[in-house]
Amino acid sequence: MSGQQAPVLRLEGIVKTFPGVRALDGVSFSVQPGEVHALMGENGAGKSTLMKVLGGIHQPDEGRILIDEKPVVMASPLDAKAKGIVFIHQELSLARELSVAENVFLGELPRKAFGLVDWKKLNDDCAAILEKLRVRFTPQTRVGDLSIANQQMVEIARALVHEAKAVIFDEPTASLTDAEKVVLFDVIADLKTHGVGIIYISHRMEEIFRITDRISVLRDGTYRGTLVTAETTEEEITQQMIGRKLDLTRNIRPVETGDVALEVRGLACGDLFQDISFKVHKGEVVGFYGLVGAGRTEIAETLFGLRTPTAGSIHLDGNEVTIESPVDAIRLGISLVPENRKEQGLVLSMNCRDNMTLPQVDDLTAGPFVSDGAEVAIFDQYRDRLDIKTPGWRQLAGNLSGGNQQKIVIGKWLSMKPEVLIVDEPTRGIDVGSKSEIHNLIRDLAAHGYAVIVISSEMPEVLHVSDRVIAMYSGRITKEFTAAEITEDKLIQAISGLNGSSGKDAA
Amino acid sequence: MDNAKLKNRLKYGAIWGFIAFELIFFTVAGEYLSLSDKVFLDLDNMMLLFKQSAPIGIIALGMTIIMINGNIDLSVGATFALSAIVLLDSMTWPVFAGLGDWVIPVSWLLALLTGVVLGAVNGLIVWKTGVDAFIVTLGSMLGYRGLVFMYHGEQPTSHLNWTLVDFAEASFLGIHTPTWFLLAVAVAMWFLMTRTVHGRNAYAVGDNREAAVNAGIRVGPHILVNFMLIGFLAALSAVVFYSESGSVNPNDGELYELWAITAVVLGGTKLTGGSGSIVSTFGGVIAIQLLRKGLGHIGADTETVNLVIGVILIAVLFLDRQLNIKGREELKT
Amino acid sequence: MARFWSSGLGGLLARQGILVAFALFMIGFTLANHRFLDPDNIMGVVRSSAILGVMALGVTFVVISGNLDLSVGSMMSFSTIVVLDLHDRIGPALAIPAMFAMTLVLGAIIGFLVGYLKLNSLIVTLGMLSAIHGLTLTYSGGKNMDIADKEGTWFSVFGQGEILGFPVPILIFLALAAFLGIVLARTPFGRKVYAVGGNGVAATFSGIRRARVVFATYLISSACVATAGLLQASRSLGSQNTVGQGMELEVLAAVILGGASLLGGSGTIFKTVIGVLILGFIQNGLLLVGLQFYAQYVVTWIIIILAVWLDIAAKRGRLWSPIA
Known part of the structure; x- marks a missing residue:
């Protein structure tokens, strides 16, 4: 399987840095035609950044992407799609009010004269794709009427419209039932026989061993190596992932x-x-x-x-x-430092001090007014204790690095002295x-x-x-x-x- | 799954249930309360109702596609007034003096062109600057209204062309001219939204703009076209209305944007975009006009119609929210 | 070009653009007509802006908390009509508190619907615009309202009186602005308004009762509207029942012009006052340089779009929208 054929997709020394973080540091691996290639790594290891580079959302600082051994630049998500790279995302990007067929062919609905939709061609083409997926809904079904799992099948159907070079599945089974998983794996097997390269991102060992051929592991933005699934064990993978x-x-x-x-x-x-x-x-x-x-x-x-x-x-x-x-x-x-600091933890348009004292602002008063002194005292105390790096408390929370933002949130809840x-x-x-x-x-x-x-x-x-x-x-x-x-x-x-x-x- | 289907039916079907309720209520209540002997569900009365719905109705149908896009247009009332002024005033322009009654189509075209241009200005600003459509059209609502007042100050602009009045007051197959326009626009818009690529894309753009961009839909020009369309329809509404009345006050069309939005929301279209239906908006338009006429019929002050519509609008929003509540395990934020 | 907007002069222009524009206007008008900076002229402008300004103060709270209030215009008509009607029935001393109470009830209804029931504020206040308009028309029987004895009432002091040479409406506007400015900037409540508008979810996760804050912003807004209605009624001692019609959008324009974002979380009372004054001075300045009264609307339009555009351009670091 590997070795003889030229890889359909190859990444060479991809580097991507964000202010303060080297998210990807020289990542290289290749996907053969007809191969299911698992990409594993812990959260924060760089998988999602890598996929964004591949999908044209981020441009790499260094390194090359090659399709059929020819270097390409992914200028935008649309460009990546045109070059045969298709993503099946965890978050659905469907229009609920439109039919299955319209969603599958979104952006390229077949036209007749006067900009009319060619419904017959649309539904026939879609039906052919749905047949491959063995789903139980018709092209005419409104997507909003489908279950989440079926909506995901619509996303997958979308990937089958064009001759894809490589299809990337990002945690595709997160919301599927066991029966639906079986269908998904059949679809993947079908794609394999057509010579498509598949990148499969998942944390679920069971699935990895069931369907993948090789496994590439990322850790802290660096490439740790590629393992052949049939010759490896869970322990080895885990060790690669964790170090x-x-x-x-x-x-x-x-x-x-x-x-x-x-x-x-x-x-x-x-x-x-x-x-x-x-x-x-x-x-x-x-x-x-x-x-x-x-x-x-x-x-x-x-x-x-x-x-x-x-x-x-x-x-x-x-x-x-x-x-x-x-x-x-x-x-x-009880205090909670929430999962998503930007959406749940901080008011990004507010300064650091005000964010930190928000839960207790009612108590930090002198007369009817908020006491500047009391607030600054709390801020200073936790800035020193948590070693928060900020030019001053007036800095907007949105301008800090992720680590310092998180420390503000932690400081906010520590200052409440929770049990x-x-x-x-x-x-x-x-x-x-x-x-x-x-x-x-x-x-x-x-x-x-x-x-x-x-x-x-x-x-x-x-x-x-x-x-x-x-x-x-x-x-x-x-x-x-x-x-x-x-x-x-x-x-x-x-x-x-x-x-x-x-x-x-x-x- | 069936639950979702049911909710959808309910969302778009509710307006027809409400219309039926209005018809029954006003007919029965009219028996006891009405001072006149006229029956509410009288053919002439209903025909008049359609005719009176036309000006707001035509605008509301256009507002539907704008709102399906996830945008809004607050400037339609001012566009309506400015187009009306161009319509009536251009008939008196010396350039067209030799045309006789042929000035009518010329003036119509000029008025419609005015609407399209005003819409295009809104659309271009929304597209190119990325400023929210609410603010853009809030601004142009003031700006366009300023232009209306700058035209003739606070004086009305009047011109009666009797050929035009005859046309506007005519009826064909028992249906008034304005009603024909309303029906034609409704059918055309329904066709656009259900049968054409542009109409189908409108839903995708409104539901998830980023996904639409990634699917290759050119969102900017798409939005521009829709603003030109609603400008056109606001002007068409003016053409239909002022062909008959022949006189524009500079305040005319004020609050039309609010009435149009009310009709669209009553029809079940969401402010957030991605869903909505022309047929239901049509129902919303009829429901509002029925309410106006019905309250008059049972002898209530015509003023109470504002009160009732306001309350109904909020009630619709409340019911919609109740329908979409997920249950007690929902995150309380 | 892109860099220009994200740094240096461009950034300054975008952040303080509204003050820069204001200064340019003032200089331009002064050069065009030296009467512009005349104290009497300035006083006249502020005085005629006071009613709009008072309403804008309340709407600032609503907008900062991330909501809209389109009902203030028709609510102002309501307050004006009610206080004029009650003036002759129960006397001004009782009419004023009664009118405030009734207006606050309307504000409380909106606050309940938007805050506690979490309904979309645009639609709710649109509905209330219509409903309150209907209420006013029903209340007044569709007729205009006039005070019978216009000469013999002390009620006119709010709209027409002067204290130490300053017109009372200006004093009320400025006092209210100072008071609400302090509430917004210095109290725990003000802080919560910003938090709720800046990120409502994070505010909830920080133990802020969001519904209560939103409710309070609408109460403040309706109290400001009641004050504006009082000024209006007292100034004219008689009124049409559509006196506030269309003002909701002018008020909103002033608030946005001041730099508050419709998304919530930003804006100050001071900036809103600037926004109100800009609208007032443009109107006045254009008249003084000989333009039509109505040209102000066109100029306001252009200024609003430019102000918001520059603000957005600075935030995204590029002038033109990235939409293809």
């Missing part, structure tokens, strides 16, 4: 449990998560590990009063509490230096008696900071580990729905 330093940075220390700060019993919220029970002690860091969509963030949002639980109870210091809004949560001493601090993806999209600072900070907080919950999709992070790790899959807790018990194998099994776990797909 050898893993064992050195493991956090194993004697578990000295203080009083229980937070206890959750049988918590559920609709379809999002069910039967969640756990305890967090004072001075302890509990890590929540799982795939995106496993329900971790939703638990945090429920604890913070942003969702209404449908069952179960929450206890703080042994007393049952009702949390109906973030106002309640804050009053009870329970929840941090959701604390280091997503920030540079390595800031990462380890934030990790140390989290450890330090626990040492000072805070009860901390860390939600993360990055295994080294979870292993580094947690005293205990709770693994989740598909809305349920599958396993709970103390730091001493953890191995990467067990952890990956627990979060990926492989044997031994009890997620709802496995049931």
